[in-house]
Amino acid sequence: MFHFNNKQNMKKSIAILAISAFAFNASAQELTSKKGFPILPEAGDWSLSFDAVPFLDYAFDKTRFMSATPATSAEGALDYKIGNTIVGKYMIDANKAYRGKLRIGFNRKSEDSFVPKAGSTTGETVTNSVSETNSNITLGGGMQWYRGKGRLRGYYGGEAELGIGSGPSKSYTYGNALSATNPGDGSRLTKESFGTTFGIGVRGFVGAEYFFAPKMSIGAEFGWGIMYNMTGEGESTSEEFDGTAVKSTTDKLGGDSNFNIDVDNAGGAINLSIYF
Numbered sequence: 332m333f334h335f336n337n338k339q340n341m342k343k344s345i346a347i348l349a350i351s352a353f354a355f356n357a358s359a360q361e362l363t364s365k366k367g368f369p370i371l372p373e374a375g376d377w378s379l380s381f382d383a384v385p386f387l388d389y390a391f392d393k394t395r396f397m398s399a400t401p402a403t404s405a406e407g408a409l410d411y412k413i414g415n416t417i418v419g420k421y422m423i424d425a426n427k428a429y430r431g432k433l434r435i436g437f438n439r440k441s442e443d444s445f446v447p448k449a450g451s452t453t454g455e456t457v458t459n460s461v462s463e464t465n466s467n468i469t470l471g472g473g474m475q476w477y478r479g480k481g482r483l484r485g486y487y488g489g490e491a492e493l494g495i496g497s498g499p500s501k502s503y504t505y506g507n508a509l510s511a512t513n514p515g516d517g518s519r520l521t522k523e524s525f526g527t528t529f530g531i532g533v534r535g536f537v538g539a540e541y542f543f544a545p546k547m548s549i550g551a552e553f554g555w556g557i558m559y560n561m562t563g564e565g566e567s568t569s570e571e572f573d574g575t576a577v578k579s580t581t582d583k584l585g586g587d588s589n590f591n592i593d594v595d596n597a598g599g600a601i602n603l604s605i606y607f
Contacts, residue, residue: 362482368545370482372422372606376546380418383549383603416469422606425477430490432471439464446506449513457506465498482542489535492558500524509572518571518580526563526586532556534595546606554595561588 362370372378416434423429441462448455473490501523509515534556540548565584570577 532558
């Protein structure tokens with residue numbers, strides 16, 4: 332227990348405590364904007380990461396304004412490792428975060444072409460169509476740790492990834508039906524589908540972020556990991572006129588698998604992260 336002999340000693344002690352508290356607070360708030368907003372992410376913050384290449388393309392193009400040479404582009408030189416994938420983080424504290432990835436994609440496209448109508452002598456046409464569908468689902472999760480105290484912060488961590496994809500599956504329709512008057516030139520595809528692809532992997536990663544504005548950073552990342560992918564069997568269906576009727580035939584399409592251990596150089600992404 333402390334004893335103050337007089338009021339003067341008490342005043343000195345209070346002054347020392349006040350100065351110490353002010354110094355501690357000033358140190359804690361060192362990385363703030365001119366308006367007092369914290370620069371670095373804090374516990375409880377969420378973040379989303381985006382491909383920074385389009386922003387770099389725009390900036391590079393602007394630097395070539397009124398130039399006789401073609402605009403410089405970041406495309407190709409910098410390839411984002413997680414195309415069409417949402418990447419997010421949750422800050423557990425100032426130096427540790429949960430990290431997740433998500434992609435749920437379904438795609439369908441069709442293409443029409445006009446061909447001469449069989450037996451027509453007036454230039455009539457009919458439509459051949461091809462439709463294609465595929466899907467891609469990616470899930471990932473891991474941990475990320477930060478090092479450093481200034482605007483430039485290094486980080487490292489690990490994560491696991493799971494991917495499931497189907498397709499492409501194609502179906503063909505023809506404006507000219509096969510018949511005795513239109514036997515065709517042999518067999519033609521009516522349906523083609525590849526097997527479902529399943530992938531699983533784990534990877535470690537290292538990177539750095541530079542916080543150029545309050546809770547906004549631009550960074551780069553490289554990784555090393557193990558990945559296994561397997562594609563199941565598919566099938567194709569074709570039709571042909573055998574002289575008396577239209578015959579349909581189905582054939583198997585082989586699957587494949589691959590196992591990789593490598594540096595994912597494409598992970599050398601330039602990305603923009605926003606914390607909120």
